Amino acid sequence: MKRLLLLLAALCCLAGCCDTSAPAMPDLIPRPSSLRPGSGCFRLPATLGFSCADSTWLPAAEFLQRSLPDGVAVESVCGEKAPFTVVRAEGLDTIGGYRLSVTRRGIRLEAGSYGGVIAGIATLRQLTGSDGTVPAVEIEDAPRFAWRGFMLDVARHFFTKEEVMALLDRMAQYKFNKFHWHLTDDQGWRIEIKRYPALTEQGAWRDPSTHNHDIRCGELAEEWRDASYLLPEKNLRRDADGRLLYGGYYTQEDIREVVAYAASLGIDVIPEVDMPGHSLRAVACYPGLSCTGRAEWGEAFSTPLCLGNDATLDFCKGVYEELFELFPYAYVHLGADEVEKRNWERCPKCQQRIAREGLADEKELQSWFVREMERFFNEHGRCLVGWDEITDGGLSPTAVVQWWRSWLPQTLDESVANGNSVVLSPVEFAYLSEQNSRSLAKVYGYEPLAGLADEAAGQVLGVHTNLWTEFVPSFERACFHIFPRFFALSEIAWCGGGAEFEPFRRRVNSHLKRFDEEGWNFRVPDLDGFCDRNEFVDSARVELRMPFEGLTVRYTTDGSVPDSASMRYEGPFTLHGECTLRLRAFTAAGNAGEVVTARYVRHPLREAEEVAGPLADGLTAVWYDYRGRSCAEIDAAPLKGRYVVEEVRIPDGVSGNIGLLFEGWLDIPEDGIYSFYTYSDDGSVVRVDGDVVVDNDGAHSRVERSGQAALSKGLHRLEIRYFDSNGGILEAGLIDSAGVRRPFAEGMLKHRRDA
CATH class of the missing domain: 2.60.40 (Immunoglobulin-like)
Known part of the structure; x- marks a missing residue:
């Protein structure tokens, strides 16, 4: 009998084990610091006992439950003999480090903080197969940056509390830990402020038939037959006069619920109420907040708040006082970007403030406001964060600068030199609004600390990615823009780039398949096999x-x-x-x-050209001091320099205002259809035998365009034009039969020896 009981106990123990060899290791994003595969796997039981040595970490059980396959229930139990145990390890860092051990008999997670517990569960989720098996593995992992942020703009278009919480889950799954909530802007006010009720009663709603963003979204929905561009019906209502309105806002109870949910995921919430610019909705509700008593647009941006009016400062502080009660995290975002200052020039109250405070100009008036608000933040135990415009006119060294203007690297340098901590979210890599076929590769190639000295790198808190929603009216459309670039930024923030893109792309595709199974939208990777x-x-x-x-x-x-x-x-x-x-x-x-x-x-095969005189390898390249928006006008600008280049790229030493004209011949080895491409910021155009083959012209961020030419064997005249005013990037070459983009082969490019 005793032997039979022992046998039954052994069978019960093995019910949660896999005796087979270990399955293939899943594709993890972000990559862990260290991974050692084991033998066999652990099979999740119908009820998974979860033991947590630190009671303050027990809320992680809810995230664990959502991370496991359907049919597996999580039950909190006592003791380290539970199938899944979580313990505190003092040797691990406190910003997300963890050790995850999976054997045939169970799972053990060691962490140095609650954030490490969440990170370990996120990895476990990716390891777990749909059949409930987890491969045996030993993982030790820790983040590169303590600050791994995502910003959602809910002012341009509104997203419900449930949609925000769903995105918070995805943030935790990919190890983001800072949620920047852009709650107000010119287009909408989304947070209840009880002492100023009109902000949501009026400012949270608008007539979509008169709003440019909403009108354009409707046009895009029709143009592309894409319902994700339509305003969700749940965000539409009719007023007392029967007029259709679009909008929505979060009650203070909604805010508390979202903040608590984020905390359960190890995510800190950073609220932003943008001041003193981007305040059109606030001014429309309370006209006395502006210099003119009207909500209007200036030359580039909207009416700012009147900083000469003490009542305006009382309003700003009153709004933030209520925010401080709702958001416990130390960091709070003031915004303070893109301020139209012309009203201040003409406003007697603002000019009096400038004189009274001994300020030099309107730039210093903004700086005075930022410092005044920072003092108020500090009195309430908060640290001010602002967009990099807060550097204009002088800045306190204790504010945090969120650097976004990648075309103005000097603002980053000035912030570091001033002693400020910085968060990196350059528009070139971290903005999720625009995208194309090369966007994922571009983002994955981003190195946040490139060009920064070691001592300056120590002032970088981390990396932040942003979704602005002018033309993102629905949750489905938001997901289309967020994924899969979110994966690349996850890896950059957690462990850094440096890995090859193709293996990463394969990992991304496996995650997208899972997203599709779970009913989430994303940008489908591009088809290939043809040119524009x-x-x-x-x-x-x-x-x-x-x-x-x-x-x-x-x-x-x-x-x-x-x-x-x-x-x-x-x-x-x-x-x-x-x-x-x-x-x-x-x-x-x-x-x-x-x-x-x-x-x-x-098109018939273009005949080869007979070229008299000796030829040498390479092309001639002429640099013009060009600042324009079209390749056609490049060679009308002042000449800067001449070069001979072996490949089509920006020559060393060429910077600033760039207009380049590459000329020569292309030596074609055999008759055929040849595929060309350029990848450039800004414009580029390829002509072969005088015909435009690739048209990538115009002012734009990094974009690839391609085209083909039917060419006979021999020499064909080649001209490539390129321009950019901020340094830019240029690639050009051929696309082979497998779709690989390659530079022109050695010996293909020719120019006159005496050129």
Whole structure:
């Protein structure tokens, strides 16, 4: 009998174990510092006993429950013999470090802080298969930066409490720990302030038929047949006169609930009520807050608050006093960006303030306001954060500067020199509004500390990514913009870049598949296998390369926008005539990717050119002092320098206002259709034998454009134009048959030896 009982006990113990060899290790984002695979796996039981040595960490059990497959319940138990134990390890850092050990018999998580517990559970979630198995593994991990932030703008378009909480869950899953809540702006006031009730009674609602952002979103919904651009019905209501209004706001009880939920995920909430600019809705509700008594637009930005009026300062402090009661975290964001100062120049009260305080000008008036608010923040035990415009006119060294203007690196340098702590969120890499086919790779290549001295790097608190929502009216649209670049910024903030992009891209795709299974929207990675402009001699073969399995591609050949009823791509097909091909990928859950357009044109092989005289490798490059918005005008600008280059890039020493003209010949090895590309910030244009092959012109951030040319063997005249006024980036070359972008091969580029 005793032997039988022992056998039964052993079987019960092994019920939660896997005797098979360890499954393939899941694709983790962000990468852990150290990972050692073990043997076998642990199978989650129907009820997972969860033992936590520190009772203050017990709220993590709720996050654990949401992180496990359906059908697995978490039950808090006592003792270290529970299948899942959490213990405090004094040797681990207190900003998120953890050790995770999974064996056939259970899971052990050691952490140095509550944030480490959440980070360890987030990793466990990614390790856990849909069948409830967790591969045996030893992971030791810790974050690179203590501050790993995400900002959501709910002023331009409103997101419900539940939607915000869903995003907080995703933040925790990818180890973000600072939620920056942009609660007010010119377009909406989203937080209840009881002493100023009109801010939400009036300022939280607007007429969408007269609002430019809402009108444009409606146009985009129709243009792209994309319902994610529509205003959600839950955010629409009718007033007493039957007029349709859009908006919404958070009650103070809503705020407390979100803050508590974030705290359970190890996330600190940083509120922002933007002052003294971006205050149009506040002025519309209380006109006496402005210099003119009107809510209006200036040359570039909206009416600022009147800083010469003591009642305005009382308003600002009154608003923040209520905020301090709702948000316990030490850091609070003042905004203070993009302030239109012309009203202050004409305002007697503001000019009196400037004179009375001994200020030099309106810049110093803003600086005076920031310092005044910082003193008020400090009296309430809070630390002021502001956008990098708070450096204008002088700055207290105790404020935190959120650097966003990547075209003004001097503001970052000035902040560091002044002794300020800084948070990095450069628009070039950390803004999630605009995106294209190369955006994910660009973001993943971002190195936050590049160019900073070691002592300056010590003042960097961390990295912050932002979603502004002018044209993001729905939660689905927000997710489209956030993911998958969120994954790249997660890895940069947690462990740093430096890894190769292709392995990261494969990890991203596995996460996107899981997102699709869970019903979340995201930007579907781009299809490949064609150029923006394609040439053929007799016919063209269309053969798509898919980013991952499970996608359905729909297309049209008449230039119309494809939808779920359009022709389905079943495999390679042939075009015999010119057409505009438009394609759209759909995920298994029905999420629609962006519409991509490929123009197909018939063109005979261009004959090679006979070139007299000796040729040498490379192209000539001429630098012009050009500040414009079109490649065509580059060579009308003053000449700066001449070069011979072996590849198409910005030559060393060329900076500032850049206009480059590359000229020479391209030596084509055999007859065929050749695919060209440029990737540039700002504009670039490629001409072959005088024809525009790649049109990437205009002022823009980093964008790739591509095109084909039918070329016979031999020399063909090549011209590439490029411009940028802020240093920029330029790549140009050929796309091979596998879709790989490569520089022009050695020996292909030629110029006259005497040029």
